[in-house]
Amino acid sequence: MSPSPEPGTARGWVGTSVRRREDDRMLGGNGRFLADHSAGAAHVVFVRSTQAHATIEHVDTTAAEAAPGVHGVFLAADLGLTDTPIPALTIPDPDFTAATSLTLAEQRLPILACGTAYYVGQPIAVVIADDRYLAEDAAERVEVSYRPLPPVVDAEEALQPTSPVLFDHLDDNEAASLEYAFGDPEAAFAAAHHVVQGTYRMERHGAVPLECRGVLADYDPARQRVDVTTSTQVPHMVRNAICAVTGWTREDVKVSVPDVGGGFGTKANVYGEEVVLAVLARRTARRLIWTEDRQEHLVASAQARDQLHRARLAVDADGRILAWEDDFVVDIGAGSLWVSGIVANTAIHLMGPYRIPAVHVTGRAALTNKTLVAQYRGAGRPEATFALERSLDAAAAALGLSVAEIRRRNLLTADDMPYARPIPYRDGVPIAFDGGDYLACLESAVRALPASEIEHCAAEHPDHRIGYGLSSYLEATGRGPHETARMRLRSDGRFEVTAGAASAGQGHETVFAQVAADALGVPLGQVRYRPADTERLPDGVGTFASRSAILAGSAVHQAAGELIDMAARRAAALMGLDAEADVVEYSDGCFRAGARTVDWADLAAARCVGGADEGGPALDVSTVFRVPTVTWTMGVHAVILGVHRRTGIVKVLRYAVSHEGGREINPRIVEGQIVGGVAQGIGGALFEAWRYSATGEPTSTTFAAYHLPLTTDVPNVVVNHLHVDTPANPIGVRGAGESGTIAVYSAIASAVDDAVGGGLHVATTPIHSGDLCRAMTGVPA
């Protein structure tokens, strides 16, 4: 990691681990999260369904309305929201749809339940009161009469013709399906030296950020506009959804984002609560706040994963992959705006970074009576990776190869690049991996954590059985189609930059300032990043899919170029030159023509009243950066862990990641992303699951039941960054936001197999210590 440039230096900020600018604020306790804006607001509480599936026969709000401090109690019909589901966020690309036979059912889950309750936690009514206490008290006085309907809680059963169908407008519970094949998988399976097959389940878990969700909505009577502040990753999508539901124009609502304490995908979603608060604020002309509490979060924020894969892998005698077949089912609960993304992402990442000549993939998403599903760090990739990597481990075991060796024989190398898969990516562009040398990445990980390290660990932990595991992953990063940025010259000659990708804590204020400073050729201190809102930057896409550094970073870079071009013409005019004469050169903050110079402070001063450029347009550019398709990040995780001989509790002892990414804007932030991702992966691999009773009752509604990893569960993680240039964007970066999580499940499963031995083959996460205890019974140590 190279040292930071001196503060006054005008180049070289990208690539250096400058201190996170937001941390002065965050670590000083001065962050302003959603709830920190509650002053002056009336409090909103949602009355949520207690039934997984029921007809709502009647809702009696009389007692609640009469409760102290209550301003109102509203049902869907009161707000004109009886037939208004949240609009779909993305439309799948037609080429991808055709290539994968993708079908999608129309989802019509209403913003507020009316008629039918589809899951426990679904909002039915909304109470406004002076404070949170009064609102909660009143909410308890709303009486909802239910008539139970048969709950559907298993995805495979939901897809059976015998299952009750949840939604009247649909014929079955299939929310999405796809299928694609290439090569001749049937022939390859028939002729294979060895075929392994397995059923792999990743249970429902998700983001669970430090900060729950929350929405503030305030009606500005002077502007006749609702100002919505929400802890979202996608403010523009929230704005678009509010406009679509209400018919308001973009000028009738502004969505902005405060400091956000983590998103990880569950906040890359548009929620009914966001629409309801906006509608209520306009209706009541009040400032309203809803802050989700943790128990609410655990039933009402979008969940994730919950996939079942039935897989077959054919290999030759040397362990080379001949064919691969996977049939998966995703349980999206009562709905998911991201269903096409989740199904498509799973399907695309099922083949990993390997040479696979023949493939047959089928996937379906099922509607059930569980909480909504959104993306969560990895978004289909961890599930796909788990099925494939577990199958490789099974094949290795069958052939007597090490987990490293079977991968060595199948990983793509520099000679293979660019490597095409015969299906398009989700954007319709044919897939072509643009990596460096995936095999070299494996060797790097094995060097970073050699299997020989097992011996030290065994000596240190005699009460544990020690195992070694490996997993590769491949990740499409930087999903388009575009992102926006705005850059303006401030009156003090410094710069303000904004990008359409909202921050949930990733460090946007730091990294986009770094990109801007380098692109402008000015010291970092000259640039300040300001989060987007839909007024300052009317168009934007958002932060998800490991896309911000690539898309928003490149948009910032592009904006700087446009600002320089614009400024050069103005500088020429200030120097008395023909603006089109193109004799002005720019470097390091200075425009030059012969001996004459103009700097940014001169340009800013010229814009003031009385200045030479008083009437000129502001030096303020907005730009749209587009990418035709994704760029690919790859990596290998190696892990050594111990399984406690008596309790079966897994302790992760050593962890190494080799990560083939692009240029790192801020290496320490990238490393933080990887390490944080590993921590979340450990949670999913060992602890986290939202469980439901047979009648659809959620049973993981507190942190006593939903186990997050503790700091003591996460070892030091060694991260090697293997820099492979990409021409996919002008700043040469690849996404890394999700990379840390994807391979953890399969690497840990691999190591647990190795530790426990005796032919154990972990097929489900989270891995239960009880199962391991049972497996170790009678297995020689």
Added chain:
Amino acid sequence: MSPSPEPGTARGWVGTSVRRREDDRMLGGNGRFLADHSAGAAHVVFVRSTQAHATIEHVDTTAAEAAPGVHGVFLAADLGLTDTPIPALTIPDPDFTAATSLTLAEQRLPILACGTAYYVGQPIAVVIADDRYLAEDAAERVEVSYRPLPPVVDAEEALQPTSPVLFDHLDDNEAASLEYAFGDPEAAFAAAHHVVQGTYRMERHGAVPLECRGVLADYDPARQRVDVTTSTQVPHMVRNAICAVTGWTREDVKVSVPDVGGGFGTKANVYGEEVVLAVLARRTARRLIWTEDRQEHLVASAQARDQLHRARLAVDADGRILAWEDDFVVDIGAGSLWVSGIVANTAIHLMGPYRIPAVHVTGRAALTNKTLVAQYRGAGRPEATFALERSLDAAAAALGLSVAEIRRRNLLTADDMPYARPIPYRDGVPIAFDGGDYLACLESAVRALPASEIEHCAAEHPDHRIGYGLSSYLEATGRGPHETARMRLRSDGRFEVTAGAASAGQGHETVFAQVAADALGVPLGQVRYRPADTERLPDGVGTFASRSAILAGSAVHQAAGELIDMAARRAAALMGLDAEADVVEYSDGCFRAGARTVDWADLAAARCVGGADEGGPALDVSTVFRVPTVTWTMGVHAVILGVHRRTGIVKVLRYAVSHEGGREINPRIVEGQIVGGVAQGIGGALFEAWRYSATGEPTSTTFAAYHLPLTTDVPNVVVNHLHVDTPANPIGVRGAGESGTIAVYSAIASAVDDAVGGGLHVATTPIHSGDLCRAMTGVPA
């Protein structure tokens, strides 16, 4: 008054009395004034001097700091404000300065008193606490030890060499002086048929708006900026003063203005409280609010008037003015940022709308131990008008002419226009009245309220003596040098317009939208006005000096033209034409080239991502409108009043104003300005005075002692608007904001003289009923 156009009509909004847009909000109780933004803020209370003039020997804050809920107690030294007076707001024009021998003393009244207290009410310390109650309780525990100094409470005495000198850096208490003469006044006086002389005093009174002052300051840690919201008329001046005192850049502070409940000049000032709140917010990183209470307002908000004039008027046998001499003293209390304006305004308006061949004017401003002084509706004009008009009435009485006749003989007529005075206006431009026919205006007023109406009044009010009075006034309006406006096309094809002049309730949202709609040729509903803040519009001047309609209105008009020009180039491009080809015509919201058309909605849509003009600059223009000098408004007030025979109480019975103005953007709003001005003038003429004891103790600290006019004190006012075109600005308007007030004092005094009879000559306002009782004793009815 012509009816409003239909809502969809694209022309003719200017000149029609469309409903005030702000009233939907205001009358619905949805205005958001400063105090409505208090949520989440800690409360600030100022500890103020109880001594008019004293050395501050010690301030003990220990007990206050220990009081419950207190976050801090600060003195000037704690905030680095020991040697920082508020910077002067305006620099007088050098040509005016030279022509009038204007001298100004450097004022160094500190933002927070340290060392010396100069007036009762001067802020000494500041307390921050959880709420207002706790802050006030703590403020009472701040112990200030004073050593009394001799107070200076009379302006003429203050200017004597024997007076104690208030400020160490000055040799005397003279804050300003001027002198000018033209013609040969001494010769004229010597040769005159008749000379009247008098001493005219207008006591200290002022704006006393419905809403007191208030400041909210919040530190935004993400932007590292202090956001100041203050009920000011001059947000840009407040911003500039904060920057000058603190050394912050314009980007370090943003000043914005909420709904404001009246300003009238006392809020066209920069106050120490505004600077202190900004400094404290940054220092404490807290949201802080200070809301002035009424008692505080009556000692700590800037006061006004307080002038003494010693005048001589020479007339010939026909009552024609030969020479005019006035020597005036303004008591500015412990300081006034506007001293040059007040002294200059008084001097310039001393000659009224009359032919006066020889003049000698001297004026001085004195520093005393009273509250600060700022402008108040009229700002020197009522005082000057009172001296001149009273002198004319005295001459009329001496010559046996009616009050109408003596004016008739001296008023300028259409034949005189443009009429030059041989001195420059305050901007250095030679004065040239650009009016229509001032004599015609007199006749109009006399027709509107003929003296014969006295008989009806006498019959209706037999217990009153009835009198008739007249007064002319002349007002320089639309003081430059410039004002700014910004106009942008919104994404919905509508328009948002902003001007640098802040509203204190005048109707900016309505009238500037009218100007913009006409200039754009679009329906009024397409335009929304948004108040300026220093971020959206970094430069601006403010609302005072009857300047907003002229300066800001013209800036809005100009911005519309620039936006159309800019849009025409973009429309040409959208139509596939060479943008420079200049074949695009614009009318009524539509750009046309042959059969092709593009409208604003098309242009807005083209700017969105994916639109044909996606990368183009925003259709968002900022403009600066300049005027070389003022334009002149003139008028005549006629009044009939009764003096109660037993109590001497004055009851105003009939009131008519003929007002020679320009084009009226919204006639009903102009009429409201005139009528409101008359009401305030009646207050000053009959009721309002801030009185001080001999030791400088203010004795008018409640509304029991400071009498405002009641609605029952204000009669219906008949307003005739005489429209005289002015080429001084593109929308043809003249200022009217102060017009209603200026002549009220002298018109009422004239009528009281007439009612009481017996040679009474009112020379002081407010007019005391007790004095009138005494005058009526022995005077035949």
